[in-house]
Amino acid sequence: MNRQILDSLIQDESIRSLLEKSADAYWLSEIYDYNLGISNNEQEILVRLAVLYSTLSLSEESKNTKNLEYAYKLLLAIKIEDSNYLSLFEKIAGIDEVDNTLLYYFLLSSIALKDDNTISARINLKQFYSDNIIITEDWKGRVLSKILYALILLIRKDNGFVDVKQALQTITELQSEQEKFEENYLQNFQYKEEVKEALSLLALYHTSKAVVETAHYLIDGYSYPKRIENVIRVHIDMADKLLGNTQNRLKDIIKIISNDLKSICQNSIWSHTAFQDKIRLLCEKKSQSGILELLPSQRNALAQKMLDVYANATILQMPTSAGKTLLAEFNIIVTKSLRSDAKIIYVVPSRALVNQVYYDLKSDLSDLGICVEKTSSAIEIDPTENEFLTCDKIDILVSTPEKLDLLIRRKHPSVNDISLFIIDEAHTIGNGQRGARLELLMAILKRERPNAKFMLLSPFLHGKKDVMAEWLGGGNTIQIDWKPAEKLLIGLKNHKTKHIDEIKYELLASAYDTSFKSETKGAFNNPYKLQSSSEKDRILEFASKHFAETGKTQLILCYGRGTANKRAGFIYNLMNSFVETEEIALVRKYIDDEIGKETTLTKYLSKGIAIHHAGLSDEAKLLIEYLIREKQIKYVCATTTIAEGVNFPVSSVFFDDYRKGDTVLSSNDFWNIAGRAGRTLVDNFGKIIMPFHTSKSEDVFKGIIQRSSDELASVLAELFINENSVRFYLSKENGIYDLVREYSSFSPLFQYFVHLLTTGQNTYAMEVEDLFKDSLQYYLLETEEQKERFVQLCKSIYQSIELKYSGTLGALQFADKTGFSVPSVLKIMREKSQNDIIANLAGWQPNVMFNKRDNSNLTEKIKVIATLKETNLGTDSKEAPFSPELIAKMVTAWVKGDKLNSISLIHPSYKTLKDDERMTEFMKKMNDIRFKTSWGLSALEGIVKGNQDEIQDSYIPSLVYYGVDSEKPLALRMLGIPRSLSFSLANIIDGDLKNFSYSSLRKKIKGLSASDWDNFKPKKSNLTGDEWRRIVEILMK
Secondary structure, eight states, rough: OHHHHHHHTTTTHHHHHHHHHHHHHHHTTTTSSOOOOOOHHHHOOOHHHHEEEEEHHOSSSSSSHHHHHHHHHHHHHHTSHHHHHHHHHHHHOOOOOOOOHHHHHHHHHHEEEEEEHHHHHHGGGGGGGGGOOOOOOHHHHHHHHHHHHHHHHHOOOOTHHHHHHHHHHHHHHHHHHHHOOOOOOOHOOOOOHHHHHHHHHHHHHHHHHHHHHHHHHHGGGGOSOOOOOHHHHHHHHHHHHHHHHHHHHHHHHHHHHHHHHHHHHHTTTTTTTTTTHHHHHHHHHHHTTTBBBHHHHHHHHHHHTOTTTTOOOEEEOOOSSSSHHHHHHHHHHHHHHHHHTEEEEOOSSHHHHHHHHHHHHHHHHGGTOOOOOOOSSSSSOOOOHHHHHHSSOOOOOEEOOHHHHHHHHHHHHHSSSSSSETTTGGGGGGGGHHHHHHHHHHHHHHHHTOOOEEEEEEEEOOHHHHHHHTTTEEEEEOOOOOOOOEEEEEEEEEESSSSSSEEEEEEEOSSSSOSTTTTTEEEEOOOSSOOOSSHHHHHHHHHHSSSOOTOEEEEOOSSSSHHHHHHHHHHHHHOOOOOOHHHHHHHHHHHHHHHOOOOOOHHHHHTEEEEEETOOOOOHHHHHHHHHHTOOOOOOETTHHHHHOOOOOOOOESOSSSTTTTTOHHHHHHHHHTBBBBBTTTEEEEEEEEESSSHHHHHHHHHHHSSOOOOOOOOHHHHHTTHHHHHHHHTTTTTHHHHHHHHHTHHHHHHHHOOOOOOOOOOHHHHHHHHTTSSSHHHHHOOOHHHHHHHHHHHHHHHHHHHHHTHHHHHHHHHHHHHOOOHHHHHHHHHHOOOHHOGGGGGGSSSHHHHOOOOOHHHHHHHHHHHHHHTOOOOSSSSOOHHHHHHHHHHHHTTOOOOHHHTTTHHHHHTSSOOOHHHHHHHHHHHHHHHHHHHHHHHHHHHHHHHHHOOOOSSSSHHHHTSSSSSHHHHHHHHHOHHHHHHHGGOOOOOOGGGHHHHHHHHHHHHOHHHHHHHHOOOOOOSOHHEEEEEEEHHOO
């Protein structure tokens, strides 16, 4: 009957208009103080529609997603705190002796549960306070009210077990009140009515028992002694029988409660996770930190056989913050259960993410007896890392693709026998040279580790995911679209005249969300007196004031490091007050100490404004990321490198620009950053804000968001598409070098072919063909004719390289081991034969190379490194030519532990810059120098001192990378100890370093006393021993 009434009602144009207004209110109330602007009569219709949609949706056995969505949005449009809406709700849906606010939140949360929208409900229920609820003295109303109140607490689960225990206490109070209230209540009725009321009370008692048992199940978890679904059913069935054919309203409410309880149990972290002992232990650990239910995305993935042990590959596409890490941990545990000595490599795209993933995995899995370790940030392996990676029994190794590639090429024992490769952020396979290296690394892993399985994780892998799964040996492709927060794409303008000051907005549909009509736009009065003059600045000023909330972080995405610094200063000047936390003060003190002077970076931090870009030290970035995760930072001004390097959630993102380098942001980059907006269980909406201050800005942003993520493609596709050009270059004498210059994907492909040549020197022609049939591009091609052409092209490239370098097998092997191209290796080999300083083994001692009084040795080596195309050493200054002598001085000062500010003054191109610009540009360059110099020195030293079969690892490259001058401080740097502290703290390593491991050193540091920290703190430091202890505690995580 209700369905017919509803179908009839929505034919009415005014009703449809009201439905659309309530849907608009759902979005627009997130942008400004939106008022539906409807009459009292329309308010009543709105409430009636909300109740009608809700009761219909909750009474139906099946799930009607559209009706549930309407019901939820209509209920949210009711401002229940408004007395007029409250009285209307009472008139239409009220139950005698039950608080109307309580009843409203019961309906709202029940609708959300049925629609699998629990996360949103839990956020909305944070506004539900017991102080606002009136519990009647009427016993029957009191029992029902407390059952509903306890149920809402079980749905909300705020602070983990706190709400669950409060729910139990609520029902316990009822039991103690029974004697006081029940008899008096029943005396108000004649005998016949008294029996009926007694039966209804018994029905409610059984319902309360079902609530109590559900609470016990959530608390007890796997130790709960019965099957909870049966327990709930027994009590609800008894309640239903006791009510008989009377009191239909109460029967309907008990049925809704029953469905809610079943959903709570099915969604719990205990449901469907009891099949493996260590997964049970992990879930129990998670519950102690307040996680009592799996996210819909996680349940959905498990239901789609994500843990299928027969699959060689599992490709999991799931939005940012939707719970991929826990699912990866489940897969790790299952892999370990099938083979106790199984080893897992967890690959992440950046060095910054290595630290974060390592910490997350270690926090979750170390108590389960699973050893998690990470590779160092240095691109090379030195003897210390080599020892550490082999002396501990490592179960999971977290690494970048580049470091894993090196370990594979060097045949390092830590990567010999791998059961599972987890490739995080797998969409980076399409990102230029880095993507090319990842794809070709996966091709090597697939070929040389045939028994290993793959798990690919990504927020988006647009295109032929099934083909990729087939390429990796066949398996399971799972696409999850559930998001922890809805994305709200907002274009803003500020229209200001002498008489008007308004904010114009447009809500935009994207390739991923078409919830909006094409014209969802409007305007509202600007509530702020903006100080800025340009429209773009006014939009940023408005957004920074309007969308920033206490305890939430706003990301301002900037074009370049300089702009990020300026935008931070812009917001700093707008802010009046901010309560600085102790940890912000500590981080500010550390950064000033590290640099050697006060900076605006730390000045901005005092108001909760952080800068994040390549112009910061590793430690400064890690500490800022920690503050963001701890919800102590209000604004982060960052560059697009944040998309590749860090994974911290924010509530809103303001795109200050649409450019990245010389081009417009790619769809992948945009969505990778935008996808971070909206924190699980914190935000209902992730706001993505774009300034439409010019028509070009508006057009470009709209163009970006209308594109979906880039199609899955192989790096070899570029060469196949340009086959004629490639064959022309191959016909030339030095055409291979031209190919390297012409096509970005050719350089890593060249290295891949070098690896194939050196590992298969006696490979027959048919086997060569098979190598290319094993590539991703071969699988992506659709016709046999295309596949044959592709194989022949690859053979031609392969044979050209083989022919050109057949007489220089040693160079090929060095190229494979070092990652440098064959031409660069040949250049180094010539230098070795012609340059005595390079060839002299005595010149490779740290005390000779890093000599402040005489830099000639290091200078000569930097001259050689600078000629290699891979290093591209030089300065960013157009005024100053490249100076090997100055670079050598900077590297030596860095290795000797000098303060960053004093090192920045060595080079005249930085010395003349203003303080903030100098430190930003210098730090960017120093990061670049230490990375490229350490890599170059490694290749140079390896070729000078080693042989092509086995490169001798050395400390030199890592000393340059980490900025220390001996092995013991270096070992501490690998653990995350700050550079200046590592020199003095190295005294804790008594005796031979070989007697220590990563884990034993960590244990020793954690065991230091307060007096130890006072003794070991650097002499010229402004930090106390206890402050150093706290900094180390954060960084070693």
